[in-house]
Amino acid sequence: MGLTADIIAMGTELTTGASVDTNSAWLSARLVELGVPTRRHVTIADDLSTIVREVRESAQSARVVVMTGGLGPTADDMTREALAMAADESLVFDEESFKAIAAFYASLGRQMPETNRRQAMRPASAEVLVNEWGTAPGVRIRIGGADMFSLPGVPREMKAMFAAYVGPAVEAMDGRGHVSVRVLRTFGTGESNLAEQISDLMEVGRNPAVGTTASEGVISVRVVASGDSEDVARRLAQNDIDEVRKRLGVLVYGEDDDSLASVVGKRLTELGRTVSTAESCTGGLLGTMLTDVPGSSAYYVGGFIPYSYEQKNESLGIPMALIKEHGAVSEPCAEAMAERCRALTKSDYALAITGIAGPGGGTEDKPVGLVYIALASRDGVQVKECRFSERMNREVIRDRSARTALNMLRRKLCEA
């Protein structure tokens, strides 16, 4: 491994769980792109001795350390003190920095509170990073083998300071790796089944590093390639992407920020076709997913949420006799919902979902997790019976049902 980075976030609001730290993930993504992978993130409460210990630990093992937070004017802002202690230096007052803070206040037409003098202190050997986007100046200091950059915790200021100071400094460092990161999105199988098909690519220590993660039924395959040049890294990543695509075939629905709904929408737009929805147990979630995509009015005409028996009968025209004979959660009912929805809306495709999301309402015959999903098109209706585990909760059963419906349409559109 070449250069590595550590990221240290300061703040009791983080360690008490009142706020989620999103800065560290953002910084990691930028550093990976610069060829400096992150070894660890550490989040620490406003506690001086713990901060000093973690700074020293990072100074020993990382080449780049980015710290966020703890630069404010109050007593619980301890980053400056901690850096001075970790470097065995005293804090000095920086006249230039003080003038810059005063000027920032003046530009807002506000009086600078006296407490802000604290913010003009820096460890003796440190360089001040002027903050043009807020009041808290940053600090750059060398401790051990590490270049340490201390930035404000406010995301907007942090990002601007990273771009102004950290990015250029890191780009000038020797020994950075050249890295290419690619992500494939898949739907339709479990993580371990998928991993078995690419287990040789996932071996530890291999370059590119290939890994899988699961989130909301979507299994993502991440390829991180390193090389002597950007070109080499890019080519290595592309090779693996091609290989994974070949092995997983139609399971792969897209890359990076693609969602099932955005991919379906793109294909419907290409074909100039439309879709509608009829949802019982998902209560509008499928419509929500389809319309999450900007411009979806080009292909989504709308739909129905016939939650009660009466609404299935009255708004969609499902015969009460059918519901009484087979139940609302049945293959014939799903089929009729999709067909009627397609006929009423005159859309090319109609998706229908009816099932038991729980936690109540299950029977021995029709347990919680039983969901029927139907897709009507000019070729007729296909129905999929899903039996989601009862141990999935209501939210997950509904989410998977809606995504499974989108995936049925996606697969259908692949053939079109």
Add this chain to the structure above:
Amino acid sequence: MGLTADIIAMGTELTTGASVDTNSAWLSARLVELGVPTRRHVTIADDLSTIVREVRESAQSARVVVMTGGLGPTADDMTREALAMAADESLVFDEESFKAIAAFYASLGRQMPETNRRQAMRPASAEVLVNEWGTAPGVRIRIGGADMFSLPGVPREMKAMFAAYVGPAVEAMDGRGHVSVRVLRTFGTGESNLAEQISDLMEVGRNPAVGTTASEGVISVRVVASGDSEDVARRLAQNDIDEVRKRLGVLVYGEDDDSLASVVGKRLTELGRTVSTAESCTGGLLGTMLTDVPGSSAYYVGGFIPYSYEQKNESLGIPMALIKEHGAVSEPCAEAMAERCRALTKSDYALAITGIAGPGGGTEDKPVGLVYIALASRDGVQVKECRFSERMNREVIRDRSARTALNMLRRKLCEA
């Protein structure tokens, strides 16, 4: 300081910035409630030696260590190995655990892949934490002075495992602080406006500590009281809760896990009344929120997603002339949607939403963020015009629209 906790999250998807770690904040909030403040969160890539070093560091300084992730079946899942190395123990195969994993697969009607054998390994002195919510069993082990709990990284499974194993174990520990945490949920005003009304309670250093956080339009007021006994802490917190409720009045809709939809559902159930929905720009999100609540079929009869002009006309019977004269995003159209929806479904209340969620589709007259929300009842129809900031994105505009609709119904039901 009494007992403290460390939280360690594993996963290259976290240290590369592909995913944001939300588990650690959730765990910290739960541990604070149990009187065990968190000293630090550490997030580590799938790198064995780094994991071992951090586990050893935490074993020396924390009483409780919760680890998340790295328990999957693949080679980059290294938590089991790391715990064994940190404890200087070998990994052993746990027959019982293996049977439980196999049973989970069987319950899904799926074949267990051979790689899942890895998941039945545990450090020799460790106890297996059976995972009834997924395939990855957890591990509990004592290293140094710390009780270490290793949980899956999937949030749903992690939370269930915390409740089943970690919470009860921590509750049984001596030396915890006595803390009472209460959270009020409010909707209908901004965070700084709300904070101004309770600024004296929010002073730094005060006990209870009172703070606000904003998430999806919901402003939460968090009260954390410490005392010499649970009783004292509870009473202190209750005093502040009463005071905050008095000052904020009808802005407060509930506590803890209450959602606008669950509160509305409870009140509708009490009154024996029903509701239906007609959604254009939210595309089913309001229906989704209403039906997120188990048992919502008792009061939610269903609804319509008339996304296109034709569907507004055909499924709801909105006259084309009205749409042509006023536009689909207009007060008369919202009013007609709610009235027609109530009439068609014979529900007591009907909510309708029509607006421009963007990013496209805005005009000077009708900019992105303009949304009309209507509530029909036997008293007639009320319409609210919302002008959400263009700087909100599509997702946020849709979310706030649906919540504002629920809040209108909540306020209406307060009078009923």
